[in-house]
Amino acid sequence: MNIAIVGSGLVGRVIALNLLKDGGHNITLFDKDTKEGVTSAGFTAAGMLAPFAELETAESIIFEYGKRSIELWRHLLREVGLFDGFQKRGTIITAHTQDVPELKHFITTLKRKIPEANEIEFMDSSKLEEIEPELAIHNNSFYIEKEGQVDSQRFIAFSTTYLDSIPNIIWRENTTVQKIEPNRVFIGDEVEEFDWVFDSRGLGAKEYFKDLRGVRGEVIWVEAKDVNISRPTRLMHPRYKIYIVPRENGCEGIELEYCKDCKIAQTSGAKRYIIGASEIESEDMSDISVRSTLELLSALFTVHPNFGEARVVNSETNCRPAFRDNLPRIENSKGLTRINGLYRHGYLLAPAVVEKALNEGIRKI
Numbered sequence: 068m069n070i071a072i073v074g075s076g077l078v079g080r081v082i083a084l085n086l087l088k089d090g091g092h093n094i095t096l097f098d099k100d101t102k103e104g105v106t107s108a109g110f111t112a113a114g115m116l117a118p119f120a121e122l123e124t125a126e127s128i129i130f131e132y133g134k135r136s137i138e139l140w141r142h143l144l145r146e147v148g149l150f151d152g153f154q155k156r157g158t159i160i161t162a163h164t165q166d167v168p169e170l171k172h173f174i175t176t177l178k179r180k181i182p183e184a185n186e187i188e189f190m191d192s193s194k195l196e197e198i199e200p201e202l203a204i205h206n207n208s209f210y211i212e213k214e215g216q217v218d219s220q221r222f223i224a225f226s227t228t229y230l231d232s233i234p235n236i237i238w239r240e241n242t243t244v245q246k247i248e249p250n251r252v253f254i255g256d257e258v259e260e261f262d263w264v265f266d267s268r269g270l271g272a273k274e275y276f277k278d279l280r281g282v283r284g285e286v287i288w289v290e291a292k293d294v295n296i297s298r299p300t301r302l303m304h305p306r307y308k309i310y311i312v313p314r315e316n317g318c319e320g321i322e323l324e325y326c327k328d329c330k331i332a333q334t335s336g337a338k339r340y341i342i343g344a345s346e347i348e349s350e351d352m353s354d355i356s357v358r359s360t361l362e363l364l365s366a367l368f369t370v371h372p373n374f375g376e377a378r379v380v381n382s383e384t385n386c387r388p389a390f391r392d393n394l395p396r397i398e399n400s401k402g403l404t405r406i407n408g409l410y411r412h413g414y415l416l417a418p419a420v421v422e423k424a425l426n427e428g429i430r431k432i
């Protein structure tokens with residue numbers, strides 16, 4: 068089939084990788100920006116795969132999709148040659164003593180929503196010392212074993228290189244698509260015909276989805292020589308909830324002025340952490356605000372005092388595409404599939420949501 072994928076951010080890439088596995092298709096990827104994908108929400112994301120922790124504010128369908136996606140990610144990453152971009156070593160959730168009721172309420176909410184949450188293990192500082200020694204200053208934590216992360220920035224970088232190397236993929240970068248219909252893509256005054264079209268424009272699909280909104284999120288990248296945390300860690304706090312996502316293999320030890328994968332300048336020998344994320348009902352994509360910077364970094368400093376000497380190497384702002392119910396939406400008709408609304412769960416959901424969309428759409432005919 069002659070297929071168009073409009074929007075080569077996170078969802079578009081996952082669609083392309085799945086269609087390649089099916090074989091026999093010619094695929095055209097359209098994006099309004101460059102194929103590097105650095106302006107997509109998929110690049111800004113921390114890549115946390117947290118089906119349990121996300122349940123605090125999400126429905127159990129997110130949990131089911133999340134479990135399936137965790138199974139699928141390993142294969143997708145292998146496909147693009149990213150063999151160390153997946154980690155499933157669990158998440159630590161902690162809180163300061165005065166915020167322990169908040170933490171307990173959080174865990175109770177998860178347990179009420181799904182029986183599997185009963186496996187979540189309480190850890191006092193001596194237990195935490197066994198798995199994350201540098202966090203042992205915290206006496207009230209929980210360990211969610213079956214969560215993980217994808218190295219999102221490297222997924223975007225590796226998938227660019229991989230998809231670009233496939234002869235039956237054409238990448239039409241810097242090409243804004245105005246409108247999409249079954250079998251048709253509208254670019255300026257031109258209309259192009261395809262056997263099937265995928266609409267994976269994220270927030271760029273507002274032209275069609277009138278109830279789509281953007282939810283602003285800001286993250287900060289720091290590099291710390293004297294902090295060694297190996298698992299994604301969440302701090303529960305009545306106002307400043309943060310997560311800290313270590314990039315285990317990230318750019319560590321690469322002696323380049325600029326890392327070739329993520330194009331960001333390096334401070335040699337330090338480990339990188341992504342600190343996130345604000346959640347603001349706004350579609351403003353401008354740089355991180357002073358307020359968010361202060362909130363994220365002050366909360367960070369309280370998790371591990373050595374973060375005080377970390378270096379802030381980057382910040383990113385983007386908007387999560389979301390519907391009113393914050394749930395993903397798949398629309399299938401002959402010759403057209405639309406996938407959108409992955410909100411703050413893009414990495415957690417994309418492989419499973421795309422699998423479902425393909426099975427109920429193009430693979431069914």
Ligand SMILES: Cc1cc2nc3c(=O)[nH]c(=O)nc-3n(C[C@H](O)[C@H](O)[C@H](O)COP(=O)(O)OP(=O)(O)OC[C@H]3O[C@@H](n4cnc5c(N)ncnc54)[C@H](O)[C@@H]3O)c2cc1C
Nearest residue numbers: 074076078099108109114115244269271284412413414415
């Ligand atoms: C700060 C932040 C942190 C996050 N952290 C996590 C996390 O830890 N875990 C998790 O699971 N999810 C996370 N997410 C959510 C995740 O990033 C999104 O759900 C996901 O990227 C949505 O994927 P998408 O493909 O729909 O959109 P995008 O990744 O934004 O891709 C859309 C693409 O479409 C292109 N496009 C748009 N309009 C047009 C047009 N008219 N013509 C051509 N191309 C167009 C864009 O250029 C872009 O490349 C986070 C998001 C943010 C903002």
